[in-house]
Amino acid sequence: TLENNIQMLQQQLEEMRSTYQLNVQKLEYNLHILKERDVENRQTVDQYRKRIHKLQEQLSKYTAKYKEENQKFKRENAKYTKDYRRITEKFKDLQLKYRQFSYLDTKKYSDVFEMNRKNILELSEKVMTADRVIHNQILGKEWSPSETFLRAKSSAGDKKKKEAAAKQAAESEKATEVQFSNEHVRQVMALLAQECQFLIDSNTLEACKSATLVEGNLLKADAILSSIGIQTRGDLERLCNLFFNSPKDSEIKVELSEVVNVLREFIF
Numbered sequence: 001t002l003e004n005n006i007q008m009l010q011q012q013l014e015e016m017r018s019t020y021q022l023n024v025q026k027l028e029y030n031l032h033i034l035k036e037r038d039v040e041n042r043q044t045v046d047q048y049r050k051r052i053h054k055l056q057e058q059l060s061k062y063t064a065k066y067k068e069e070n071q072k073f074k075r076e077n078a079k080y081t082k083d084y085r086r087i088t089e090k091f092k093d094l095q096l097k098y099r100q101f102s103y104l105d106t107k108k109y110s111d112v113f114e115m116n117r118k119n120i121l122e123l124s125e126k127v128m129t130a131d132r133v134i135h136n137q138i139l140g141k142e143w144s145p146s147e148t149f150l151r152a153k154s155s156a157g158d159k160k161k162k163e164a165a166a167k168q169a170a171e172s173e174k175a176t177e178v179q180f181s182n183e184h185v186r187q188v189m190a191l192l193a194q195e196c197q198f199l200i201d202s203n204t205l206e207a208c209k210s211a212t213l214v215e216g217n218l219l220k221a222d223a224i225l226s227s228i229g230i231q232t233r234g235d236l237e238r239l240c241n242l243f244f245n246s247p248k249d250s251e252i253k254v255e256l257s258e259v260v261n262v263l264r265e266f267i268f
Contacts (some may be wrong), residue, residue, distance in 0.1 A: 068224050071131040078202060081167075085227055088267060092229045180240040187252055188243050189221040195259040228267055239266055 135143035192199065204223040208216035230236060242262050243252045254262055 014098055074202065077198060081198060081201060081227075088229050091267070116240075129166075177194060180244065184240045184247065185206070185236055188240055189224060190217070190244070191252060191254075192261060192263070193217070193220045193223050195256060196224070196263060199224045228263065242266055 132143045135141045163196050197205075200220055200223045208219055211219060228239075230239065240247075242265060243254050245253050
């Protein structure tokens, strides 16, 4: 039995040596693999570091370029906004002068025409009176007025009636004119503030950053109204009329892409 035990122990020892040798080989292989992976990872880390450094340089370059371009565009925007307002003011003044001169010229022409028409009618009446006296007293014939004279006299009366009717219709139309509500105006101002920010100067935009939402909207609306030359309630009515089909509408009927064209139509 002792020999059997010795043989068994020797056999177990050999098995343990084999297992140990196998484990040593596995560990050496794993160590070799880990060393290779460590070398690869170091190379990959170096590559990523170089790439990060390169991207950081590009980021710094593009950031500086963006700031430079942004400042340039801000200056150009301020310049064009100023020019736009100046041209708009000149156009408004020119339009007002044109209306005034047109009204004065029309009034002057009407006054001269009316004066000459009255003179002609007076002379015509004198001629017709003389003609009637000649026919009745000298020639002894029956006299009848000229058709041309009757038409001229009739047209003068018709003109006065038409002028009175037109004046009355204008007054009636003005009295029954339907105005847009403040909600309509608010919707138009919000749309213009969204789509036409070039109408708002940089100082107003800076002031809006520190203001409340309501105050900011009021500042933007005031800047937009000033830029497009709106000064009276009638101008507001005319502007709203371009964005709504009628005062009964509750929503704006103009597409976002057409806002600038509609605004150009209002100004020009």
